[in-house]
Amino acid sequence: MSEDLRMRADLSGVDELTRNLTHRIVVGDIPTRAAQTFGDRPAIVDGDRTVSFGELESLSNSVANALVERGMRRGDRLALHSRNRWQFVVTFFGCAKAGITVFPVNLMLTAADIAVQLAETRCTAAAVDYDLLGHFTEACAHAESLSVETVYAIDVDGGGASSAATATATAAAAYQVQPWETLLTHDGEVAEYLVDDRDPLHCLYTSGTTSRAKGVITSHLSAVVSALNSGMQLGMSPRTQASATPIVLPLFHVTALDAILMPTLLSGSTAVLLRGFDADAVIEAFCSHRVSHLTMLPMMWTALLDHPRIDDADTTHLRVGLYAMAPMPSSTLTALRSRFPNADIMLGSGQTETTPPSELQWPEHQGVKDDSWGAPTLMSDVRIMSTDGKLLPRHQEGEIVYRSPQLMDGYLDNAEANTHAFAHGWFHGGDIGYIDDEGVVWFTDRAKDIVKTGGENVSSVEVERALLGHPSVAECAVVGRPDPHWGEAVTAVVVIRDGHIADPDGIRAHCREVLAPFKVPKKIVVVDTLPKTATGKIRKHELRTAPTTDG
Helix, strand or coil: CCCCCCCCCCCCCCCHHHHHHHHCCCCCHHHHHHHHHHCCCEEEEECCEEEEHHHHHHHHHHHHHHHHHCCCCCCCEEEEECCCCHHHHHHHHHHHHHCCEEEECCCCCCHHHHHHHHHHHCCCEEEEEHHHHHHHHHHHHHCCCCCCCEEEEECCCCCCCCHHHHHHHHHHCCCEEEEHHHHCCCCCCCCCCCCCCCCEEEEEECCCCCCCCCEEEEEHHHHHHHHHHHHHHCCCCCCCCCCEEEECCCCCCHHHHHHHHHHHHHCCCEEEECCCCCHHHHHHHHHHCCECEEEECHHHHHHHHCCCCHHHCCCCCCCEEEECCCCCCHHHHHHHHHHCCCCEEEEEECCHHHCCCCEECCHHHCCCCCCCCEEECCCCEEEEECCCCCECCCCCCEEEEEECCCCCCEECCCHHHHHHHCHHHCEEEEEEEEECCCCCEEEEEECCCCEEECCEEECHHHHHHHHHCCCCEEEEEEEEEEECCCEEEEEEEEEECCCCCCCHHHHHHHHHHHCCHHHCCCEEEEECCCCECCCCCECHHHHHHCCCCCC
16 A cells, blocks of 8 residues: 555644534534624524524523533434524524534424424434424324434423423323423533534425425535525625524525525624514514515515505615525516615525525626526536536536535435436436526426427426416416327416406417417416415426316
């Protein structure tokens, strides 16, 4: 064996924990550093409760120390079944400090679905909102195997523990229920534990819109790089006067947790937690805080534009308005840019597996390349690959593939999925598109959502953009449904705007003006609502099989 001539520092006289603490890149250190710089500045605003950066550091240290004292160790798993609350954030950072992997539970899942994920993640503890204890207990009862020993019940009203809820949950379960507040008994004690950059930070499940949800394991390193990347590209720089970011998307999802919360706190900004989207609450956030960044779904931006009090809110500080997960009609983009002239209104893209954003539109692309995903973010290498694993030149369509330190470590206990996802040396996200001469990524469709009709491939996204251009269409989804003549018929499922009359023939006529004939929907189905995930993604697999009345 040849001699190893790599240059190394001799740290034999430095203990392992010191080497770790002085060099690592881990999420638990975000509040530690922020507390030194921003101190009394508000880190989290949750209704009437404000948590400063110094308090966030102290509280998360306490949670970390308490969990370790009670037997949890680096690599153990804790389920976090909570709404957007300050306690969620404190628990998350406390686990990060102790090297405990967090499993945020999707609040929209059935008890049976949660049971499967609890069994797969093998969590030994959980932190649960009091009013969700019944649902969590039901999930545990469904689980084929259960490792949960202790549940810390979060007092959501701040009025003291609900003894009835605690007693009911304890009687129905094999675990012990304790007040979450008992984790706050180590005030002032710094939590310093060995946590490696590549240790798993959290396990988030995919939305499962096309197949069974998979557990995505993300490291501390990937999350911190993503936060730094987002902060740099979105202009979240430290300022003498704190700006604010309302968070309306659920913290159990990668967008709110990794792409919004962490860069906000990293830069010394204030995260204003909302339980969900409420236009009134967003208006209040503008009135009470210097809101500089806001990320919402297109339908949320539309509701904000239509709010009768929008002109009463001070929106002059808004610098970036991001939208995600669905196309934005050009008319809405124009209205937003007119209403928020100081802000860049842009699309951000990514997947749970890429710790988004992995692509982001540049301000200069506004009004020019609005239909694109934008350029790869600074830490993402994005290419186009053929089905046989060859990288393709610019403008040639294929699968969008990635190399990036933001990538997941892999899927939980799923060797087959990991082998497929990392085939040919790149991560495959299942999206089809191309890259133009400027390096901008153009998304064509999810590979599973392309409609194959009469020997032609039709992008569902292209047809959806056309549909959204019709004044009566509020929301839509395009799928392929089995057809004896076409193989698959291009089928549009639409929600009609309030005050408009459903006119399938008129909508189809509009599509003929902007689409090639074979792309025009063969069927238009009018529905009251579209089935969605907790983050607003449309469950297209349900639309392909659900019985409908066609127009």
